[in-house]
Amino acid sequence: MxxxxxxxxxxxxxxxxxxxxxxxxxxxxxxxxxxxxxxxxxxxxxxxxxxxxxxxxxxxxxxxxxxxxxxxxxxxxxxxxxxxxxxxxxxSLRLRIGAFQAAALRLLPPALTALRHRHTDADLSVVDITSDQGMPAVAAGDLDLAVIAAWDRPPAPPEHVRLHPLLTDPMVVVLPDDHPLAAGTGPLRLAELRDAAWVTIIAGHAARAQFDRATGAAGFTPRIRFQTASYDVAQALVGTGVGVALVSRLALGATPGTVHRELAQHGLHRRLYAATPADTTLTPLVDAFLRLLHDVAGELSSSGHPTY
The missing domain is CATH 1.10.10.10 (Winged helix-like DNA-binding domain superfamily/Winged helix DNA-binding domain)
Structure with missing residues (x-):
């Protein structure tokens, strides 16, 4: 029965x-x-x-x-x-955020400060991630929002994850401050650096693939002296005078012994996205924080970031 x-x-x-x-x-x-x-x-x-x-x-x-x-x-x-x-x-009070280093340094602090003022009881946490970890962590429910970067094409989000474009982050040339081109004005063409030694992102990374295509289109094969996974390391090495590097503008730091110049080439950039669950009904702070990220990204884009 x-x-x-x-x-x-x-x-x-x-x-x-x-x-x-x-x-x-x-x-x-x-x-x-x-x-x-x-x-x-x-x-x-x-x-x-x-x-x-x-x-x-x-x-x-x-x-x-x-x-x-x-x-x-x-x-x-x-x-x-x-x-x-x-x-x-x-x-309703929880917000678990993941971001790669440059985004954590430049994008998150102003947005987090504004969120804390508007939602004083918010339960916030932030973790360092690499861009390839962001969408899987959101899909698995481990993060409520992840800030990631992509070169060339936007990544395909998994089911139930949505991508929100934030800003375009152009690449710039970082030079030793005693380099002959360091004191110049105006954008540099990559071809002007055909004889330079280079500090690059390690092979196999999307940023390196973009760099290889750009130098090939400029008509030269770069002489690569060092490879690294970190823009901070690349800038530190440039500061020793061993070579030049392409670094995203958002990742620029006040590294002693370096200067940077804009690039004449268009299309050398990475794009930043926020990855969130497709349905944020139960986590309203995701949408609130996303709006703040868009505000910060707009300010950075209009001001020609970064500021130190």
Whole structure:
């Protein structure tokens, strides 16, 4: 015999309140609806469950047995409601952010400061990630928002993840401050650096693939002296005078012994995106923070970032 949990809970409420009308009020339904439910339950069980009298209603032995289980269901229902309310409250305040280093240094601080002023009770956390870790972490539910970078084509987001363009981050040439081209003005053409020694991003990275295509289009094969995965390391090496490097403008630092110049070539850049869940209904701070990131990105783009 398959019993309806709602009918068991109804019997528990009748036992607790002592009348069909009071049980109906507790459920937010009419007394007639409760009467119909009791009748259905008695037909299903094949036994009387409720005694009606001038002083209210009481349960038969069969009704009392089922009501004992109904009380468990009623308690579990209340606990489920309380637990869900608590969870939704936590989610409404939670924001778990991941970002690669340059974004964490330039984009996040102004946006986080603004968010803290607007949502003082926000539960924030930030972790360092590489760009290739961002979308999988959002897809897995480990992050609520990830700031990532991509060269050439935007990455294809996995199911239930959405990409939001933030800004275009152009590449610039970083030179030792005693380099013959360091004191020049105006954009540099890559071909002017055909004889230079280069510090590059390691082979296999999308940034390196873009660099190789650009130098090939400029008509030369670069003489690569050092390879690194870090723009900070590249700038530090340039500061020693060993070579020149292409670095994204957002990643520029005040590295002693270096200067930077803009590039004449168009298309040498990376694009920054925010990756979020496609549905942010339960985490409203994601949308609030995304708007702030767009504001910061707009300010950086219009001001010719970076500022030190």
């Amino acid at each position: 398959l019993l309806d949990p709602g009918q068991l809970r109804l019997l528990a409420l009748i036992d607790r309140h002592g009348s069909l009308a009071s049980a109906a009020a507790a459920l937010g339904v009419t007394a007639a609806a409760v009467t119909q439910q009791v009748a259905r339950a008695e037909r299903t069980c094949g036994a009387p469950l409720v005694r009606r009298g001038p002083r209210g209603a009481s349960l038969t032995a069969a009704g009392a047995l089922l009501a004992a289980h109904g009380r468990v269901i009623d308690e579990q229902t209340r606990q489920a409601g309380a637990g869900l309310s608590a969870l939704l409250g936590e989610l």
